[in-house]
Amino acid sequence: MTKIQAAHLPGLDLQAVxxxxxxxxxxxxxxxxxxxxxxxEQLQALARHVRTQGGAQIRALSLTQIITAIDRAIARLLDxxxxxxxxxxxxxxxxxxxxxxxxxxxxNAYLKTFRAPQLQRFVAEDFANPKLLDEFQPRAKGGxxxxxGPELLVHVWAGNVPGLPLWSLVCGLLVKAPAxxxxxxxxxxxxxxxxRLLAEVEPRLADALAIVWFKGGDTESERALYAxxxxxxxxxxxxxxxxxxxxxPVTTRFLPHGHKLSVGLVSxxxxxxxxxxxxxxxxxxDVVRYEQQGCYSPHTYYVARGGRxxxxxxxxxxxxxxxxxxxxxxxxxxxxxxxxxxAGWRQGQELKGQxxxxxxxxxxxxxxxxxxxxxxxxxxxxxxxxxxxxxAVAALDETLPLLAVQRDFLQTVGVAASPEELHALAxxxxxxxxxxxxxxxxxxxPEAGWHHDGRFSLLDLVRVVEIEASAEAAAEPYAxxxx
Amino acid sequence: MPELLAFxxxxxxxxxxxxxxxxxxxxxxxxxxxxxxxxxxxxGRTPRTVKSWREIPAVPINGFKDLTLSCVPTDLCARxxxxxxxxxxxxxxxxxxxxxxxxxxxxxxxxxxxxxAGHERLPMGILFPDEQQMPNxxxxxxxxxxxxxxxxxxxxxxxxxxxLQIEALVVALQSAQASGQPYTLLGASYxxxxxxxxxxERGLRFQLPAGSRLLDTGGFKGQSRExxxxxxxxxxxxxxxxxxxxxxxxxxxxxxxxxxxDGGNAMLPSVxxxxxxxxxxxxxxxxxxxxPRGERGILAHTDLGNxxxxxxxxxxxxxxxxxxGFLLLGRAQGTQAKGCSIAVxxxxxxxxx
Numbered sequence: 001m002t003k004i005q006a007a008h009l010p011g012l013d014l015q016a017v018x019x020x021x022x023x024x025x026x027x028x029x030x031x032x033x034x035x036x037x038x039x040x041e042q043l044q045a046l047a048r049h050v051r052t053q054g055g056a057q058i059r060a061l062s063l064t065q066i067i068t069a070i071d072r073a074i075a076r077l078l079d080x081x082x083x084x085x086x087x088x089x090x091x092x093x094x095x096x097x098x099x100x101x102x103x104x105x106x107x108n109a110y111l112k113t114f115r116a117p118q119l120q121r122f123v124a125e126d127f128a129n130p131k132l133l134d135e136f137q138p139r140a141k142g143g144x145x146x147x148x149g150p151e152l153l154v155h156v157w158a159g160n161v162p163g164l165p166l167w168s169l170v171c172g173l174l175v176k177a178p179a180x181x182x183x184x185x186x187x188x189x190x191x192x193x194x195x196r197l198l199a200e201v202e203p204r205l206a207d208a209l210a211i212v213w214f215k216g217g218d219t220e221s222e223r224a225l226y227a228x229x230x231x232x233x234x235x236x237x238x239x240x241x242x243x244x245x246x247x248x249p250v251t252t253r254f255l256p257h258g259h260k261l262s263v264g265l266v267s268x269x270x271x272x273x274x275x276x277x278x279x280x281x282x283x284x285x286d287v288v289r290y291e292q293q294g295c296y297s298p299h300t301y302y303v304a305r306g307g308r309x310x311x312x313x314x315x316x317x318x319x320x321x322x323x324x325x326x327x328x329x330x331x332x333x334x335x336x337x338x339x340x341x342x343a344g345w346r347q348g349q350e351l352k353g354q355x356x357x358x359x360x361x362x363x364x365x366x367x368x369x370x371x372x373x374x375x376x377x378x379x380x381x382x383x384x385x386x387x388x389x390x391x392a393v394a395a396l397d398e399t400l401p402l403l404a405v406q407r408d409f410l411q412t413v414g415v416a417a418s419p420e421e422l423h424a425l426a427x428x429x430x431x432x433x434x435x436x437x438x439x440x441x442x443x444x445x446p447e448a449g450w451h452h453d454g455r456f457s458l459l460d461l462v463r464v465v466e467i468e469a470s471a472e473a474a475a476e477p478y479a480x481x482x483x
Numbered sequence: 484m485p486e487l488l489a490f491x492x493x494x495x496x497x498x499x500x501x502x503x504x505x506x507x508x509x510x511x512x513x514x515x516x517x518x519x520x521x522x523x524x525x526x527g528r529t530p531r532t533v534k535s536w537r538e539i540p541a542v543p544i545n546g547f548k549d550l551t552l553s554c555v556p557t558d559l560c561a562r563x564x565x566x567x568x569x570x571x572x573x574x575x576x577x578x579x580x581x582x583x584x585x586x587x588x589x590x591x592x593x594x595x596x597x598x599x600a601g602h603e604r605l606p607m608g609i610l611f612p613d614e615q616q617m618p619n620x621x622x623x624x625x626x627x628x629x630x631x632x633x634x635x636x637x638x639x640x641x642x643x644x645x646x647l648q649i650e651a652l653v654v655a656l657q658s659a660q661a662s663g664q665p666y667t668l669l670g671a672s673y674x675x676x677x678x679x680x681x682x683x684e685r686g687l688r689f690q691l692p693a694g695s696r697l698l699d700t701g702g703f704k705g706q707s708r709e710x711x712x713x714x715x716x717x718x719x720x721x722x723x724x725x726x727x728x729x730x731x732x733x734x735x736x737x738x739x740x741x742x743x744x745d746g747g748n749a750m751l752p753s754v755x756x757x758x759x760x761x762x763x764x765x766x767x768x769x770x771x772x773x774x775p776r777g778e779r780g781i782l783a784h785t786d787l788g789n790x791x792x793x794x795x796x797x798x799x800x801x802x803x804x805x806x807x808g809f810l811l812l813g814r815a816q817g818t819q820a821k822g823c824s825i826a827v828x829x830x831x832x833x834x835x836x
Contacts, residue, residue, distance in 0.1 A: 336768070336779050336801060340815035343768035343781075344799070347543040351550060354521050364769050 001030040002091065006188040008195035009036060010207040011049035017042065022185060022213075024095045031094045035188050035213035040224035046210050047180050047228035051152040054178035054208035061204060063123065063133045066173055069202035071116035076197060078111050084197050088190065092162045096187055097332035098290060103162055106289060109445050110163050114170055118448035123174055125449040126458040133175060133462075142469035147462040149175030150231035150253070156244065157191065158184050158235040161294050165191040167452065168233050169209070175461045180210045180225060188213050216240065222247055231255065231461060255460055257453055260295035260411035263302065263379055263403060264440055265396050265425070266314060267417035271307025276317055279416050282441030284321035286414060287368075288329050289444040292384040295453075296412040296436070296443050299382045300389040302399045311392035312359075315372035319361040322368035322386060331367035331386055338385055342369070345383030378405040396421060400428045407433035411453060414443040484585070487790055491588050496759050504787055505536035508794050515554035519793055522546065537764065541771060541783040541797035544738050547576030552792040555581050560791075564621035566737045567704065578621070578737050581791050586740045589788040590625055591632050593758045597744035598698055598731055599633055602665070605696070607638035608655055610670025610678060616644065621737045622701065626669055647674065649681045656689045656723075665694030668723070672699040672715070672732075673707035679722050680707075690724030697725050700733040702813075716748045734811055738796050740788030743808070756808030760787040765804045766797070768815070776804050781815060 009017065019034040038046065058066070076082045080089075088107065093100040112118070123130045127147065131137050136144040153172045157165045165181060169191060172179040181191050192211040199206035214221040222244070226232060231253040234244050241256040248254055264286065270279050286298050301318070303311035334342065343364075349371040352358040362369040368386035376391035379402055393399055396417065403410055410433035415422055426437055435454030436446065451457065476482065490496065490504055510530040513520050519542065523529060528540050542552065547566070551557060557579050566576035580586055599605065609626050617623040630638050641648045641655070659666035668675075675697070682688070697719055703709050710718075716727045728747035734755050735742040741761040745753035757763065764773050765780035774780035782802040785795045801812040 334769075336781070337815050340768040340781055340799065340801075344543065344545065346769070347545055347797075348549075350522075350525060351543075351546060353525075354518065354550070364771070 001028065001032065002094070003032045003034065004087075004091065004189070005034045006183065006192040006211070007034075007036045007213065008192050008199070008209060008211040009038075009046060010199070010210055011053060012038075012042060012046050022188060025097075029094050031091055033095070033188050035183070038212060038214070038221070040220050043212065043214075043221055043224045044228060046212065047152060047154075047225055050178045050180055050207060050210045051228060054205075054210075055151060057204055057206070058173070058176045058178055058208040061176070063130055063174070063176075065202075066176065066205075067116050067119045067123075069198060069205055070114060070119060070170060070173060072201040073194065073198045074111050074114045076201065077194075078108065078115075084193055088162075088193060091189055092187070095189060096162055098162070099329040099332065102289060102329040106444070107163055110166070113446075113448035114166065119170070119174065122170075122449040123458065125451070126456050132464075136465075136467060139466070143472065144467040146465050147175065148465055149177035149462055150229070151178075152229045152231075153177035153179040153461065154225060154229040154232045155179060155181035155191075156232065156234035156236065157181060158237075158240070159186055159293060161290050162187060163190050164235070166194060167457075168235075169194060171457045171461060172233075173205075173208070175458055177231070177461060178208045180212060180229075182225070183211060183213050185213070185215070217243075219247070226252065233257075233461075255455075257295075259409065260453065261379065261381055261406050261409040262294075262296050262298050262412035262414070262443060263300050263399075263410070264298045264414040264443070265399060265417065266301055266303040266311075266440070267396055267415075267421050268304040268307035269418040269421065270416040271304070271309040271311075271314060273308060275416075276309050276314065279440060280314065280317035280321045282416070282439070283318050283414075284325055285441050286443040287318075287322065287386055287388050288325045288331075291332060291386065292382070292388075294444055296446060297384075298388065298412075298414060298443055300379055300391060302376055302391050302393050302396065302402070304396050305392055305394055311390060312372055312374070315359075315361060315370050315390035318388070318390060319368070319370045322362070322370065322388075323366070326367050334385055342383045342385055342387055345369075345387055376402055378402045379410070396425055397428060400432050403429070403434070404432040410434050412436040412438060412443050412446075414438055414440040416440045484790065487585055487787065488588055490787065491585070491592060491758075491760050493759070501759070501762065501787070502536050505539065505785055505794055506530070506533065508787060508790055509533060509536075509539045511790075512554055512793055516552060516793070518546075518550040519552060522550070536762065536785050536795070537773075539785065539795040541766070541795045542793045543797045544576060544736070544799060546796075547578060547738050547792075548574045551577075551579075553579035553581075554791050555579075562624075563619060564624070564737045565619040567620075576737060578792055580740075583624070585788050585790055586624075587628060589741045589758070589760065590628050593742060593744070594629060594633065596758075598629075598667075598696065598733075600694070600696065602633075604633055604635040605638075605665055605667045606636075606659065607634040608652065608666070608668045609638075609640045610642060610647070610668060610674035611640070612642050612644075613640050622671065622735070625735065625742070629669060642670075642674065647677055647681065649678070649685075652678065653682075653685070653687060656691070659691055659695070660689050660724075663692050665696070666691050667696045667698065669698040671701045671704075671706070673701070673703045675699050675719060676703065676707035676710060676715070679718055682722055688722055688724070695723070695725050695729065697723060697730045698733055699730070700735060712748075713751055716751070736784075736796075736798065738789075738792070739784060739786045740790075741786045743811075745808075752810040752812060754805055754808045755811050757784075757786075761785065763802075763804075763809055765802050765809060768797070771797070779803055779812065782809065782811070 018037045020037045022033045024031045077085050093103050132147040136146040139145050155168050195209040195211045233255040235257045238258050303314045349358050349360045359372045371389045373391045376393045413434045523540050526540050560579040561582045562580045564578045614623045614627045641652045719730050720727045728749040730748050743755040743757045745755050762785050764783045766783050768781040782798045782800045801815050802809040
């Protein structure tokens with residue numbers, strides 16, 4: 001059994017902090033994660049400390065220095081020999097239940113998108129002139145402008161895709177926002193680890209981040225924390241987000257990231273004997289990675305008829321790849337609730353299958369299932385944990401109305417199609433709600449600087465302060481050296 | 484059917500008798516219900532291969548929504564009970580009953596032993612609409628039966644089309660308290676919550692006479708505020724002066740013809756059990772295999788009262804097998820929303836809109 005603390009509480013008297021244990025796994029696999037149970041007063045004191053001390057620290061650094069600090073922390077995490085990384089490699093699989101090798105590979109791919117060149121690209125995506133984040137810069141229209149980050153940013157994380165909090169944490173750091181992050185019960189470790197590591201590699205940022213935990217729905221703690229923030233960035237279901245929004249003063253900037261749904265499209269052009277194995281393998285990997293827990297994970301593949309390989313044959317090839325991948329990345333043990341959800345989904349497919357319209361591939365004991373339908377329907381979620389629908393369409397543009405049903409939830413569309421088809425489809429996919437179109441096999445690995453849910457991740461966080469030309473002109477008569 | 488009625492009327496049966504009748508009903512349903520036959524064939528189970536009631540394929544309760552599970556043409560059925568449709572919105576599960584003789588015998592025989600505590604009749608207040616208002620509700624029929632077969636003079640409904648009749652209830656409770664005779668209240672759990680809230684607003688509490696009993700069923704279903712079950716029974720006890728051990732919870736389903744009861748709720752979770760014509764298993768939802776004793780699983784029930792639909796259903800309820808019955812731990816919540824992935828209900832709502 002392993003015991004570990006997951007928190008970063010700069011400025012707080014640790015003796016006075018009560019701790020609670022979240023238990024994951026059992027037997028030798030068991031991990032007890034101690035999380036702080038701060039009183040509303042302690043939360044408030046922590047938030048104020050981070051806002052004042054941490055804010056002064058982070059604002060004193062240049063953007064380049066901040067990028068360098070993050071890059072050093074990421075370099076440590078990319079080093080397989082580093083103690084922090086080793087702890088993550090060992091504990092994250094135990095906490096989340098995900099296959100260890102899957103976590104290791106996933107983390108590598110993910111961390112690589114946060115190295116210095118990638119971070120610079122990330123900033124450049126949103127700021128033509130990144131120096132706006134350091135000081136006032138001249139504007140082409142006249143006058144000067146500067147981008148200021150939040151005085152205190154609060155992150156509310158959800159879920160158990162390991163490393164997920166890093167995304168918004170880094171966004172906050174890049175705009176020089178001191179931040180308090182609330183971790184999810186499902187994965188409380190990563191964010192705290194990163195904050196501690198960052199403080200180690202750059203002590204001048206030691207007070208700029210705090211990582212806390214409290215139970216969702218603990219309104220007293222929520223209120224105490226949110227009252228101190230001027231920006232709240234939250235992940236969660238729409239109900240959670242709606243409840244959270246209710247608690248915020250109208251002047252607090254709220255950046256919600258609701259649950260999302262993603263989908264794959266396979267064109268007839270990709271369906272011949274030469275391409276099938278690679279396409280099916282890529283599609284299977286997108287399903288297997290993080291057991292479809294991500295917003296970018298596919299629930300359905302719409303597959304076009306008319307290729308040398310039929311949509312049904314694609315479904316069988318996908319099933320074959322899922323079966324093979326079980327040996328490389330074993331599916332985690334399902335909780336009773338998850339198993340019931342998978343069972344319910346299977347039963348639903350079987351019931352639909354009584355008239356022959358749905359064929360369920362993979363028996364009840366298999367750690368995956370593919371439901372093949374000859375007639376495509378509106379995009380619906382599957383049951384996660386390697387359950388996926390394959391539905392045949394005459395052509396890929398037929399899917400647009402089927403996807404648009406989920407316009408508010410659609411996020412990533414993985415596409416295997418010819419260049420002409422890709423570009424012809426993109427406009428329609430965008431209008432159907434998609435914000436990210438990528439290659440099959442890349443669905444769970446967004447590129448550095450992507451616009452999460454179609455938003456400008458850094459611009460959304462800042463406030464622009466402008467010195468208008470009139471102020472400059474009006475100041476001239478008061479200069480000591482005026483003529 | 485006479486055989487089934489006689490079976491229910493017996494004082495108890497052994498495994499072999501239960502098994503024999505279950506297999507007989509299975510063969511009958513396999514033969515006369517094509518939807519069920521297909522369902523069994525998908526699983527490679529037929530009357531030739533099934534040798535024990537435990538091997539009868541359990542139909543998930545969603546099957547009552549998607550399939551017509553009846554051995555006789557549905558237009559010949561006297562009654563159809565429908566689910567309230569809490570999980571899949573507008574789609575309701577339907578349970579067809581050619582006639583209600585078996586249902587009624589099952590209900591009355593079981594109710595007498597499990598709720599009446601030796602009384603022939605007791606004064607009853609029903610916190611649920613009557614059968615005229617809800618002709619397709621199995622609970623409305625159940626409570627109508629209770630009232631008709633076991634209600635003492637003065638028993639009545641306290642819900643009409645305009646809702647809970649608080650004033651009349653207050654009068655009835657006050658007179659019950661004064662009479663010294665045991666009184667009973669029966670109804671949906673959420674109706675009790677509404678009643679307790681209304682009484683609390685008025686600052687009223689009662690001390691019902693010794694021997695009084697309460698029967699709640701069905702949980703809150705979004706019809707009232709969700710209450711912690713311990714707080715619920717604590718508040719029942721303090722509002723009505725009925726000890727928690729006399730607060731009985733009935734666990735029933737539209738998809739069954741027989742109910743389960745506990746012996747009061749002094750301790751939670753209470754042990755639920757049914758009569759000799761229903762048996763329950765706790766299974767792995769994916770494989771249908773029984774889980775080791777003491778482990779959580781999904782409840783599957785084999786109800787011989789379900790002679791026209793299917794004897795064996797797979798619920799969405801989590802339970803643990805214990806001595807003398809099972810613990811009911813609530814509904815399997817489905818996939819908890821995790822990561823930035825899905826909350827199935829949200830998407831289903833979107834798909835219907």
